[in-house]
Amino acid sequence: MTVVSAFLVPGSPLPYLRPDNPPWRPIAEGYEAAAQRLKASDPDVVIAYSTQWIAVLDALWQTRGRVQGVHVDENWHDLGDLPFDLAVDTPLAMACVAGCRSIGVNAKSVDYDDFPIDTGTIVMSALLNKQRTPLVITANNLYHDPAATERLAKLAVDQAASQGKRVALVGIGALSGSIFRDEIDIATDKIRDAADDAWNRRMLDLMVAGAVDELRQCAPAFAQEARADMGFKHFFWLLGGLGGGFAGAKLHAYGPVYGSGAAIVELIPS
Amino acid sequence: MKQGEIIAGFLAPHPPHLVYGENPPQNEPRSEGGWEPLRWAYERARRSLERLKPDVLLVHSPHWQTQLGHHFLGVSKLSGKSVDPIFPNLFRYSFSLDVDVELAEACCREAQAAGLTAKMMRNPKFRVDYGTITTLHMMRPQWDIPVVGISANNSPYYLTTKEGLEEMDRLGKATRRAIERTGRRAVVLASNTLCHYHFHEEPAIPEDMSCEHPQSYAGYKWDMRMLDLMRSGKTREMFEILPQFIDEAFAEVKSGAFTWMFAAMGYPQIPGELHGYGTVIGTGNAVVEWNLVDRGLATAA
Ligand SMILES: [Fe+2]
Numbered sequence: 001m002t003v004v005s006a007f008l009v010p011g012s013p014l015p016y017l018r019p020d021n022p023p024w025r026p027i028a029e030g031y032e033a034a035a036q037r038l039k040a041s042d043p044d045v046v047i048a049y050s051t052q053w054i055a056v057l058d059a060l061w062q063t064r065g066r067v068q069g070v071h072v073d074e075n076w077h078d079l080g081d082l083p084f085d086l087a088v089d090t091p092l093a094m095a096c097v098a099g100c101r102s103i104g105v106n107a108k109s110v111d112y113d114d115f116p117i118d119t120g121t122i123v124m125s126a127l128l129n130k131q132r133t134p135l136v137i138t139a140n141n142l143y144h145d146p147a148a149t150e151r152l153a154k155l156a157v158d159q160a161a162s163q164g165k166r167v168a169l170v171g172i173g174a175l176s177g178s179i180f181r182d183e184i185d186i187a188t189d190k191i192r193d194a195a196d197d198a199w200n201r202r203m204l205d206l207m208v209a210g211a212v213d214e215l216r217q218c219a220p221a222f223a224q225e226a227r228a229d230m231g232f233k234h235f236f237w238l239l240g241g242l243g244g245g246f247a248g249a250k251l252h253a254y255g256p257v258y259g260s261g262a263a264i265v266e267l268i269p270s
Numbered sequence: 271m272k273q274g275e276i277i278a279g280f281l282a283p284h285p286p287h288l289v290y291g292e293n294p295p296q297n298e299p300r301s302e303g304g305w306e307p308l309r310w311a312y313e314r315a316r317r318s319l320e321r322l323k324p325d326v327l328l329v330h331s332p333h334w335q336t337q338l339g340h341h342f343l344g345v346s347k348l349s350g351k352s353v354d355p356i357f358p359n360l361f362r363y364s365f366s367l368d369v370d371v372e373l374a375e376a377c378c379r380e381a382q383a384a385g386l387t388a389k390m391m392r393n394p395k396f397r398v399d400y401g402t403i404t405t406l407h408m409m410r411p412q413w414d415i416p417v418v419g420i421s422a423n424n425s426p427y428y429l430t431t432k433e434g435l436e437e438m439d440r441l442g443k444a445t446r447r448a449i450e451r452t453g454r455r456a457v458v459l460a461s462n463t464l465c466h467y468h469f470h471e472e473p474a475i476p477e478d479m480s481c482e483h484p485q486s487y488a489g490y491k492w493d494m495r496m497l498d499l500m501r502s503g504k505t506r507e508m509f510e511i512l513p514q515f516i517d518e519a520f521a522e523v524k525s526g527a528f529t530w531m532f533a534a535m536g537y538p539q540i541p542g543e544l545h546g547y548g549t550v551i552g553t554g555n556a557v558v559e560w561n562l563v564d565r566g567l568a569t570a571a
Contacts, residue, residue: 056356057470070395074421075336077393106471112358114351116397143470179337181428182387258338 005041010262011120030253030264043168050120051173055139063109089134150240171234175261177227192259284404285550286361304477311546332525333401339387343419376448438526442533460527465489465554485552
């Protein structure tokens with residue numbers, strides 16, 4: 001079995017920068033629990049897709065072996081810096097770039113000093129991948145649909161399999177996307193709309209039940225009605241890497257992040 | 271203190287390719303040139319800016335996208351290396367810029383007074399976005415005029431285009447009041463591309479101009495229609511069809527800079543001077559100047 005664990009996690013920096021804020025504490029704690037599960041699954045590589053790393057032209061894969069720096073979030077610059085020091089599995093990332101051509105997708109490697117690493121990848125690396133297992137990280141190309149995103153994940157897992165590597169697969173992104181657009185007292189944060197909350201819970205229940213067909217059916221409406229982050233492509237990334245299905249899921253946490261929905265979900269490979 | 275005024279506005283798009291084509295010392299990658307007509311358009315704009323002698327350049331950039339209100343750079347000196355996340359092969363630029371913090375704070379206060387959520391960006395490690403930097407470099411590569419950098423709130427995308435652009439209109443009017451109250455002679459820069467349909471592959475040599483042309487003929491015709499209105503000073507008509515232009519040409523002016531700039535200038539019904547038009551990876555880009563001094567709407571230096 002190549003994929004030994006799989007996680008859906010949020011990329012907002014808020015639970016990372018303010019873990020003690022009561023509404024965000026469940027997400028911070030859920031990250032803790034998931035980090036232990038990831039560690040226990042003993043992966044050789046963490047393969048992650050972040051909705052916040054935006055690409056337009058190609059599929060992009062980070063190939064620089066060590067990426068370090070300090071990022072300041074575009075929105076939450078007042079809450080602190082996001083230092084990072086990431087180890088990348090360069091041979092696997094290079095294999096993904098090469099492999100993309102075989103599935104008809106243009107791909108490029110990213111190997112530059114000071115390349116802007118997105119907030120979601122940094123938060124996930126700090127909170128989920130605490131033991132610094134080497135990463136393969138790839139971008140969210142705005143023109144890729146869910147099906148293309150599934151194919152990219154499958155490709156990455158196949159490449160890992162051919163290198164004999166155990167994979168922890170991660171999709172970084174939010175659930176519902178309605179946010180508070182004016183300053184709030186963060187201690188009172190909640191899911192902005194009751195309808196969004198209902199949608200989030202429905203999708204999470206379906207994940208726990210492993211109801212993949214229903215999830216596929218509901219995803220477009222979820223994306224549209226609840227403004228799901230980037231069409232919920234980070235979920236399709238997980239689905240693609242898990243061979244199109246999973247046995248069920250453990251919900252480690254669910255909560256609000258400035259009105260939007262966030263969850264830490266561990267999908268159980270079938 | 272003398273009342274401040276806006277002396278000119280420029281449509282000043284930010285394809286990083288233009289910096290790449292110019293090969294300035296601040297940018298790491300080297301090119302064989304490319305996109306000359308647009309770069310020459312910027313040369314003309316630079317000469318005009320030199321004559322205007324502004325105290326400050328204000329720029330609104332779609333590549334600093336914020337969700338919680340409108341943000342203003344608020345650190346007096348910002349420096350670092352800006353790497354374009356989409357074109358890191360073309361743009362890795364070492365920048366150092368001076369911010370007119372007093373004016374930025376005044377803009378922020380006026381925006382709040384106008385009922386907008388507005389916020390100062392005070393983090394000294396903040397990396398300025400490549401849209402802001404490209405526009406500023408193309409307009410003034412000497413970096414010797416202080417700047418005010420303004421984020422693009424995502425309201426035109428999150429709300430409707432109309433609601434979002436109404437916010438940008440209020441932001442522009444607030445910006446004008448701040449300029450007037452602080453006594454600045456200011457130039458406002460709208461960092462926006464027109465038609466935004468683009469090719470999905472780069473040529474092997476990015477500056478190979480045999481591959482450069484409009485991606486969409488319909489989009490090109492839209493750009494020409496808008497430029498015609500700009501050049502003939504039909505500002506009202508232009509803003510009437512702006513939403514349709516945005517929808518049909520996927521125009522980047524949706525992000526609000528263009529509306530913000532015109533609101534700040536008071537929507538003058540004066541002809542803009544087209545310094546040049548060209549495509550970059552298929553998108554339509556124009557450098558256009560509205561000189562309020564030449565038209566008697568502002569005082570000469
Ligand atoms: Fe742009």
